Amino acid sequence: MADDTTDTKSSNQMWGGRFASGPDAIMEEINASIGFDKKLFAQDIRGSIAHATMLAHQGIISADDKDKIVHGLNTILSEIESGNFEFSRQLEDIHMNVEARLATLIGPAAGRLHTARSRNDQVALDFRLWVKEELEKTEQMLTGLIAAFLDRAEEHAESVMPGFTHLQTAQPVTFGHHCMAYVEMFGRDRARVRHAIEHLDESPIGAAALAGTGYPIDRHMTAKALGFREPTRNSIDTVSDRDFAIEFLSIAAIAGMHLSRLAEEIVIWSTPQFGFVRLSDAFSTGSSIMPQKKNPDAAELVRAKTGRINGSLVALLTIMKGLPLAYSKDMQEDKEQVFDAAESLELAIAAMTGMVRDMTVNTARMKAAAGSGYSTATDLADWLVREAGLPFRDAHHVTGRAVALAESKGCDLAELPLSDLQAIHADITDKVYDVLTVEASVASRKSFGGTAPSEVRRQIAFWRARN
Numbered sequence: 001m002a003d004d005t006t007d008t009k010s011s012n013q014m015w016g017g018r019f020a021s022g023p024d025a026i027m028e029e030i031n032a033s034i035g036f037d038k039k040l041f042a043q044d045i046r047g048s049i050a051h052a053t054m055l056a057h058q059g060i061i062s063a064d065d066k067d068k069i070v071h072g073l074n075t076i077l078s079e080i081e082s083g084n085f086e087f088s089r090q091l092e093d094i095h096m097n098v099e100a101r102l103a104t105l106i107g108p109a110a111g112r113l114h115t116a117r118s119r120n121d122q123v124a125l126d127f128r129l130w131v132k133e134e135l136e137k138t139e140q141m142l143t144g145l146i147a148a149f150l151d152r153a154e155e156h157a158e159s160v161m162p163g164f165t166h167l168q169t170a171q172p173v174t175f176g177h178h179c180m181a182y183v184e185m186f187g188r189d190r191a192r193v194r195h196a197i198e199h200l201d202e203s204p205i206g207a208a209a210l211a212g213t214g215y216p217i218d219r220h221m222t223a224k225a226l227g228f229r230e231p232t233r234n235s236i237d238t239v240s241d242r243d244f245a246i247e248f249l250s251i252a253a254i255a256g257m258h259l260s261r262l263a264e265e266i267v268i269w270s271t272p273q274f275g276f277v278r279l280s281d282a283f284s285t286g287s288s289i290m291p292q293k294k295n296p297d298a299a300e301l302v303r304a305k306t307g308r309i310n311g312s313l314v315a316l317l318t319i320m321k322g323l324p325l326a327y328s329k330d331m332q333e334d335k336e337q338v339f340d341a342a343e344s345l346e347l348a349i350a351a352m353t354g355m356v357r358d359m360t361v362n363t364a365r366m367k368a369a370a371g372s373g374y375s376t377a378t379d380l381a382d383w384l385v386r387e388a389g390l391p392f393r394d395a396h397h398v399t400g401r402a403v404a405l406a407e408s409k410g411c412d413l414a415e416l417p418l419s420d421l422q423a424i425h426a427d428i429t430d431k432v433y434d435v436l437t438v439e440a441s442v443a444s445r446k447s448f449g450g451t452a453p454s455e456v457r458r459q460i461a462f463w464r465a466r467n
Contacts, residue, residue, distance in 0.1 A: 032089045032092050033092065033094075033332050033335070034087050034088070034092060034097060035089070036339060037094045037126075037335055038080075039130070039339060040126040040127065040130055040335075041077070041080045041094055041098070043127075043130050043133075044098055045074075045077045045098060047126060047129065047226065048098070048122075049070050049074075050205070050222045050225040050226050051113070051116075051117060051222060052070060053066060053225065054222045055115055055215075055217070057218065058215075058217060058218055060115055060216070065109040065112050068106040068109045069102070069106065069109060069112070069113050071106070072105040072106040072110065076098055076101050079101075085101070093119070093123075095122055095123065099114065116208065116215040117205060117213075118210075118239070120207070120210065120239040121205050121207040121209075121235075121239055122205070124204035124207070124238060124241070125205045127242075127244075127334070127335060128203075128204060128244055131245055131248050131338065132197060132200055134342050135193050135197050135248060136197065137346070138251075138252075138346070138349070141349045141350065141353070142186050142189055142190040142193065142255070143190065144349075144353050145186050145352060145353045145356070146183050146186050146187060146190070146463065148353050148357045149180070149183045149356060150179075150464060151357070152175075152176070152357075153175075153177075153179035153460050154176065154457070154460050156174065156175035156176040156179065156361060157174060157457050157460070158174060158442075158453045159176065159361065159363045159367070160175075160363075160439060161178060161276065161366035161367070161369065161370050162366070162370045162372065162375060163178070163451070169369070169372050170375065171376075171378055171441065172376065172442050172451075173370075173445075173451040174456055175361060175366060176453070176456040177450075177451040177455075180459050180460065182262055185258040186255070186258060189251065189254060189258060192251045193251055196244070196247045196251055199243075199244065199247065200243075200244035200247070201228050201230075202228055202231060202233075203222055203223035203226055203232065204231075204232050204241075205222050206219035207235035207239050208235065209239065209327070210239050210325075211235055211236075212235040236326045237325075239327045240323065240325050240326040240327055240328075240331075242316065242320055242331060242334050245316060245337075245338050246316055246317060248338060248341075249312055249313040249338060249341055250313060252309045252313070252345045253306075253309050253310050253341075255345060256305060256306035256309040256310070256345060256348060257306060259302050259305075259306065260302065260305075260306040262352060263300065263303040263352065264303060266279070266299040266355060266359070267296050267299050267300060270299075274365075274369070276361070276369070277359040277361055277362065278359065278362065279299075279355060279359050280358050282358060283298040283351070283355050283359075284296055284297065298351050298355060301351070305345075305347065305348045306348075308340065309344050309345060312340055315333075316333075316334055316337045319334060319337075320334075370438040371412060371414075371437075371438050374403045374407075374412070374413055375438065375441070376413055376414070376437070377399050377400075377402075379435040379436060379441045379444065380395075380402060380432065380435065381396050381398075381399040382395075383435050384399070387427075388425065388427040388428065389427075390427075398425045401424050402416065402421060402424055405424070412436075413436050418430055
């Protein structure tokens with residue numbers, strides 16, 4: 001007996017203070033999901049109401065039991081929404097918490113609700129509904145971000161700035177054109193969201209544990225009631241599928257990457273060295289020691305959120321990669337990743353939309369920078385091709401010599417005397433100066449999708465019609 005006492009004491013010490021009651025406490029800790037899946041309460045109750053309604057319609061349960069169930073579920077919904085519902089860890093998850101409370105409210109009729117379904121298809125339904133609603137919310141938020149960029153692009157369709165490659169001045173562009181690059185990015189993100197909604201628009205309920213059910217259920221009825229296009233077509237895949245969650249995380253990761261690129265540009269542009277934009281105090285913080293500092297913390301945090309989203313995607317891919325069909329308890333770990341990524345993405349889009357609308361654009365500073373680094377060199381080469389008939393490679397060589405001369409004299413290309421240019425190539429005339437200003441360079445780029453103000457306005461009109 002002494003040995004038994006010693007074993008119990010040592011095992012308790014082994015589990016540690018948090019698990020004072022031994023293995024049972026560890027099992028409760030690892031098994032319970034109510035701490036996070038209670039977020040699915042509205043979807044769980046909505047799915048149960050649709051399921052009970054279908055069961056009654058099919059004559060599987062009585063109309064009276066259905067009415068009791070629906071009334072009880074609506075009562076529970078009100079309790080949760082008002083904060084008067086007590087969640088229990090002993091009941092593991094949102095499904096059992098709702099079902100236990102329903103039994104308290106309506107008695108034995110509650111036990112009929114789970115007819116012809118399993119927690120496997122129930123959680124697949126709840127989670128799919130939640131992700132669908134989150135995708136719809138993301139679509140709306142991306143539309144708002146696109147609208148913010150369209151407004152700034154229209155405002156700055158003619159505002160000249162340097163265009164960069166390798167973060168080196170390349171050619172002059174307009175700030176409006178630069179804004180429209182982000183419209184294209186976030187437009188693709190929104191298109192991916194819409195495709196994802198279409199992909200997941202199938203109802204899992206009725207697949208039961210993995211093999212379907214022998215009850216005469218109508219899965220098309222529940223699919224329609226829950227706003228799905230149709231029911232899923234394979235019960236095994238239905239309960240083991242988390243592609244919809246992975247696709248959401250993939251979309252979030254790509255959108256997060258776009259947001260992070262934008263955040264990086266705002267961080268750079270707001271430095272004194274660039275001075276292209278200024279954020280208000282609403283999206284900046286000061287330094288605790290340096291009173292002159294104004295830090296773009298909101299943009300920096302958006303940049304950091306991308307790391308969390310990427311981590312969630314990798315985590316769920318790793319969770320799912322080795323699971324045999326059909327359902328495994330590993331899949332309980334799917335929701336926290338999606339919930340966290342969704343929260344991060346929502347916050348990042350909201351913050352960036354605010355910053356785009358909030359920032360003050362220093363057009364004078366941008367214009368001055370647009371002419372730096374001999375940004376109109378390509379315009380000189382193009383002029384030599386058009387007006388002097390040179391092959392482009394020869395024109396490129398002549399232009400390189402002109403840039404080297406301007407560098408040696410410490411001036412811009414437009415400031416080189418005509419005699420100096422003609423010494424490099426005799427066919428250069430004074431008409432070349434018409435293309436060496438940044439305004440002329442930008443105005444000439446009228447190819448479809450180019451930076452000319454007329455083209456920027458064309459693309460703005462296109463996107464306003466579809467936004």
